[in-house]
Amino acid sequence: MFLNKNQASSLAIFCKVVDNFGDIGICWRLARQLQQEHGIAVTLWVDDLRSFQRICPDVMSNVEVQQLAGVTVRHWRNQEGIFSASDIADIVIEFFACDIPPGYIAAMVECNPRPVWLNLEGLSAEEWVEGCHTLSSPQSRLPLTKYFFFPGFTNKTGGLLHESSLEEQRQQFQSNQAAITAFFAQFGVTPAEMSSLKVSLFCYPQAPVVALFEQWQSGDTSITCLVPEGVAVDTIQAFLGAEAKAGAARTRGALTVRVLPFVAQPDYDKLLWACDLNFVRGEDSFVRAQWADKPFIWHIYPQDENLHHKKLSAFLQRYSGGIESLTAFSLCWNGAGTESMEEQVNWAALWPSFQADMPKIACRSAEWKWQVLVNGDLTSNLLKFARASRQ
Numbered sequence: 001m002f003l004n005k006n007q008a009s010s011l012a013i014f015c016k017v018v019d020n021f022g023d024i025g026i027c028w029r030l031a032r033q034l035q036q037e038h039g040i041a042v043t044l045w046v047d048d049l050r051s052f053q054r055i056c057p058d059v060m061s062n063v064e065v066q067q068l069a070g071v072t073v074r075h076w077r078n079q080e081g082i083f084s085a086s087d088i089a090d091i092v093i094e095f096f097a098c099d100i101p102p103g104y105i106a107a108m109v110e111c112n113p114r115p116v117w118l119n120l121e122g123l124s125a126e127e128w129v130e131g132c133h134t135l136s137s138p139q140s141r142l143p144l145t146k147y148f149f150f151p152g153f154t155n156k157t158g159g160l161l162h163e164s165s166l167e168e169q170r171q172q173f174q175s176n177q178a179a180i181t182a183f184f185a186q187f188g189v190t191p192a193e194m195s196s197l198k199v200s201l202f203c204y205p206q207a208p209v210v211a212l213f214e215q216w217q218s219g220d221t222s223i224t225c226l227v228p229e230g231v232a233v234d235t236i237q238a239f240l241g242a243e244a245k246a247g248a249a250r251t252r253g254a255l256t257v258r259v260l261p262f263v264a265q266p267d268y269d270k271l272l273w274a275c276d277l278n279f280v281r282g283e284d285s286f287v288r289a290q291w292a293d294k295p296f297i298w299h300i301y302p303q304d305e306n307l308h309h310k311k312l313s314a315f316l317q318r319y320s321g322g323i324e325s326l327t328a329f330s331l332c333w334n335g336a337g338t339e340s341m342e343e344q345v346n347w348a349a350l351w352p353s354f355q356a357d358m359p360k361i362a363c364r365s366a367e368w369k370w371q372v373l374v375n376g377d378l379t380s381n382l383l384k385f386a387r388a389s390r391q
């Protein structure tokens with residue numbers, strides 16, 4: 001339990017993997033930072049150990065309780081289970097409004113003092129987030145209050161996940177050409193490809209990869225596109241004329257496509273640092289691209305009725321710095337750049353203007369990073385809030 005008002009010693013994160021890797025990706029990053037930088041005893045409850053294993057190969061998918069990087073990882077099997085007050089952490093985080101087990105909540109009521117209960121929400125640049133960040137939600141039938149905690153880009157939000165040593169690690173890596181060459185070489189990137197424009201591609205199946213590949217193939221810039229296994233599979237297979245498994249590669253015209261294994265999370269950071277341009281998606285890779293000092297294009301998680309287009313525009317308004325090619329390319333990549341479904345995107349004009357602006361976009365990206373980091377990092381902000389909210 002809390003030793004005093006300013007100290008919390010334990011924290012539990014409940015993570016339900018809705019789909020893909022972002023849910024566990026974010027929770028795992030948060031758990032490690034809480035433990036390593038703030039000395040908190042963290043228990044991470046996660047319902048899908050196999051997805052977790054893809055981003056962290058040390059995870060054993062058939063083990064109920066395991067210690068990883070100082071974090072206790074527990075397989076969250078179901079909503080059952082009887083808990084006592086001594087099982088309850090000082091701070092309880094439910095990620096993305098996942099319902100935590102009723103038995104756990106019942107034991108929270110028994111605690112004295114009661115734990116701080118937070119719902120960690122998804123990231124959006126929309127303005128309404130500022131009004132909802134840290135709102136309290138008193139539980140009608142329980143003597144407990146839940147607080148909403150929103151990540152975000154402004155000082156009226158919780159900020160973004162960013163480890164204290166990340167900037168130094170990135171700078172070290174990016175200034176070490178031998179390390180970059182060795183990093184690429186493990187994926188079969190040849191010395192000749194090292195002088196090409198290196199692009200990482202992580203997107204949802206809806207992305208217009210075929211159209212962009214056609215443009216890249218027929219252009220006069222050599223491009224090496226590195227695609228993690230499982231991404232844009234149909235398009236990659238059609239390009240390769242073979243199965244899109246790790247190690248597969250083919251060159252057509254100016255474009256070489258290489259399929260990479262799905263790498264562990266720290267290596268994915270290195271991939272973003274090493275490439276000249278990154279296509280990212282969802283939430284976590286999107287945030288990591290913002291720390292890479294490289295131009296990036298975001299493929300936002302699609303929602304019904306194109307709700308995601310609003311979120312995308314809100315982000316671009318804050319981020320684009322008036323660079324028109326960046327906005328136009330981003331909108332078209334997300335199917336939001338044309339007036340009607342029938343209207344064709346002119347990739348032959350879009351790509352060259354984006355490419356010409358890439359140095360400008362890289363500068364804007366670095367400027368943006370500091371603009372956002374002034375608000376502090378999400379983990380520290382969250383702990384500060386939890387400590388202040390202790391009843």
Ligand code: TRH
Pocket residue numbers: 018019020021022023024025026054055056122202228261262263264265266268281282283284285286301
């Ligand atoms: O995988 P995502 O699409 O995840 C999510 C989920 O769909 C989630 O339900 C939704 O809420 C959210 O998007 C918006 O994209 P994301 O968020 O970028 O997460 C990918 C994670 O996988 C991230 O932590 C980086 C990691 N990763 C690796 O560790 N190795 C790799 O090779 C790659 C490509 C990614």
